[in-house]
Amino acid sequence: MTDPSSSPASPAYRHPAAEAAIAELSGLFGERVVLSQSVRAHHGHGESFHATQLPDAVVFVESTAEVAEVVRLCGRHRIPLVPFGAGSSMEGQVQAVEGGICVDLSRMDKVLAVRAEDMDCTVQPGVTRQALNAFLRDQGLFFPIDPGAEATLGGMASTRASGTNAVRYGTMRDVVLAMEVVLPDGRIIRTGSRARKSSAGYDLTRLMIGAEGTLGVITELTLRLFPIPEKVAAAVCAFPDLESAVSCVVATQQCGVTMSRIEFADTAQVAAINAYCKTRFPESPVLFLEFAGSPQAVEAEISIVRSLADEFGGGGFDWAETEEARRELWHARHMAAYAALQVRPGCKGLPTDVCVPISRLVDCIAETHKELEASPLPAPIVGHVGDGNFHLMIVFNPDDPVELAEAERLDRSLGLRALAMGGTCTGEHGIGLGKRGLLAREVGEALEVMRTIKGALDPFNLMNPGKLFLE
Numbered sequence: 001m002t003d004p005s006s007s008p009a010s011p012a013y014r015h016p017a018a019e020a021a022i023a024e025l026s027g028l029f030g031e032r033v034v035l036s037q038s039v040r041a042h043h044g045h046g047e048s049f050h051a052t053q054l055p056d057a058v059v060f061v062e063s064t065a066e067v068a069e070v071v072r073l074c075g076r077h078r079i080p081l082v083p084f085g086a087g088s089s090m091e092g093q094v095q096a097v098e099g100g101i102c103v104d105l106s107r108m109d110k111v112l113a114v115r116a117e118d119m120d121c122t123v124q125p126g127v128t129r130q131a132l133n134a135f136l137r138d139q140g141l142f143f144p145i146d147p148g149a150e151a152t153l154g155g156m157a158s159t160r161a162s163g164t165n166a167v168r169y170g171t172m173r174d175v176v177l178a179m180e181v182v183l184p185d186g187r188i189i190r191t192g193s194r195a196r197k198s199s200a201g202y203d204l205t206r207l208m209i210g211a212e213g214t215l216g217v218i219t220e221l222t223l224r225l226f227p228i229p230e231k232v233a234a235a236v237c238a239f240p241d242l243e244s245a246v247s248c249v250v251a252t253q254q255c256g257v258t259m260s261r262i263e264f265a266d267t268a269q270v271a272a273i274n275a276y277c278k279t280r281f282p283e284s285p286v287l288f289l290e291f292a293g294s295p296q297a298v299e300a301e302i303s304i305v306r307s308l309a310d311e312f313g314g315g316g317f318d319w320a321e322t323e324e325a326r327r328e329l330w331h332a333r334h335m336a337a338y339a340a341l342q343v344r345p346g347c348k349g350l351p352t353d354v355c356v357p358i359s360r361l362v363d364c365i366a367e368t369h370k371e372l373e374a375s376p377l378p379a380p381i382v383g384h385v386g387d388g389n390f391h392l393m394i395v396f397n398p399d400d401p402v403e404l405a406e407a408e409r410l411d412r413s414l415g416l417r418a419l420a421m422g423g424t425c426t427g428e429h430g431i432g433l434g435k436r437g438l439l440a441r442e443v444g445e446a447l448e449v450m451r452t453i454k455g456a457l458d459p460f461n462l463m464n465p466g467k468l469f470l471e
């Protein structure tokens with residue numbers, strides 16, 4: 001442990017209880033309590049545009065018992081605690097707004113059990129989705145939820161994450177069967193069983209999913225797994241305009257075609273991907289498509305989607321023929337956020353997402369596009385449109401307050417548009433610091449119920465304070 005006051009790079013403790021809490025913590029965890037400026041800075045921000053806010057210390061935990069010990073210690077000292085997975089969240093979820101202790105769960109990275117016959121597994125929260133899939137590779141099974149970043153499963157549950165596969169497999173809400181959670185008072189609970197369904201009381205699993213670390217620390221997850229499909233085919237299809245591309249998606253969903261992925265990118269986003277990934281996708285609105293299942297089912301679905309695409313003026317399907325070509329296609333799609341940032345090197349991005357009922361998707365994207373055309377800021381559009389979800393990366397100069405204000409205006413305007421269309425201000429990135437005002441607008445009176453739950457479980461507001469609720 002290093003003394004922050006002895007290092008010119010380290011500011012004084014931010015939280016009044018930090019000194020005493022860290023002294024006790026260091027007695028228990030030794031070198032695993034880290035006070036260095038660089039480690040605290042790394043843990044004081046995610047991938048959002050919000051300013052870094054340093055915790056007073058970072059503790060690297062290795063077991064549930066250790067998490068419970070840290071939680072109880074923080075409770076005794078009345079000092080806040082922020083759980084941390086990989087720090088890839090996009091709405092200011094990990095900033096330590098009051099200082100306090102950041103609990104890094106990345107060393108709890110064991111796959112504890114895989115039960116192929118039940119198609120489920122139990123993992124520690126620091127396992128990343130990529131590591132889980134590498135572990136499962138030889139077993140004919142995979143875990144489908146795929147945010148573009150190397151995120152941890154604990155973090156993904158906490159933000160109720162999804163990704164390109166959600167249109168077929170759902171989100172973290174649908175694939176987490178049960179969790180072990182350390183509550184703010186140090187109690188360790190299990191929220192469910194391995195049964196695929198249950199009518200047993202309040203659904204605490206889903207209460208914790210999307211709680212953004214404000215109700216407890218997830219220390220174990222039991223997850224559904226899925227068989228690797230027999231055949232997978234992926235293609236890109238270009239459209240003359242944005243409305244045609246999105247209308248085609250809506251038609252596929254209304255026809256009940258079970259695509260495994262159907263992703264939209266507007267012209268600006270495709271151009272950014274081409275420049276960043278050295279790809280040659282047609283620079284017009286495109287759909288990235290993937291079909292998966294038995295060979296017969298895949299052929300049948302391709303034929304339906306091809307005729308729908310024709311109807312909406314789509315060009316031919318440009319197939320990714322080999323597994324490697326398919327991997328490259330989805331890698332390029334997953335790079336969309338980084339590619340968008342490069343349209344103005346040196347600038348920052350405000351990433352934002354909304355989700356609307358599928359029947360309102362064309363209107364929502366078209367109105368958003370119109371508003372963006374009138375704005376000086378570039379903001380490529382990309383989306384998991386099969387389930388009504390799309391994203392903007394609003395690129396702005398962080399040193400120019402006028403540009404920051406414009407980025408925030410566009411973000412809020414998008415959120416309000418989605419709400420007016422019966423949707424949500426965030427389909428998958430969550431609330432964090434960035435969307436607290438919109439959450440209040442979205443849920444109305446239900447916000448008080450959320451506050452009541454928070455107050456009952458965490459009466460001293462120690463678990464990731466400042467998130468979800470405006471003061």
Ligand SMILES: Cc1cc2nc3c(=O)[nH]c(=O)nc-3n(C[C@H](O)[C@H](O)[C@H](O)COP(=O)(O)OP(=O)(O)OC[C@H]3O[C@@H](n4cnc5c(N)ncnc54)[C@H](O)[C@@H]3O)c2cc1C
Pocket residue numbers: 046047082083084085086087088089090093094105125146147148149150151152153154155156157158159160161162163164212213214216217218219334337338428429464
């Ligand atoms: C390039 C890029 C692409 C992305 N694409 C997508 C996408 O397609 N879909 C999507 O949903 N997201 C996407 N994201 C956002 C991000 O990957 C997700 O929000 C992810 O779920 C965060 O996981 P994490 O491990 O990084 O969590 P962190 O950022 O470390 O934490 C997120 C929140 O969870 C809490 N937390 C972390 N671990 C625990 C735990 N064990 N117990 C309790 N609380 C915990 C934290 O306190 C925080 O509130 C993307 C991000 C990037 C950078």
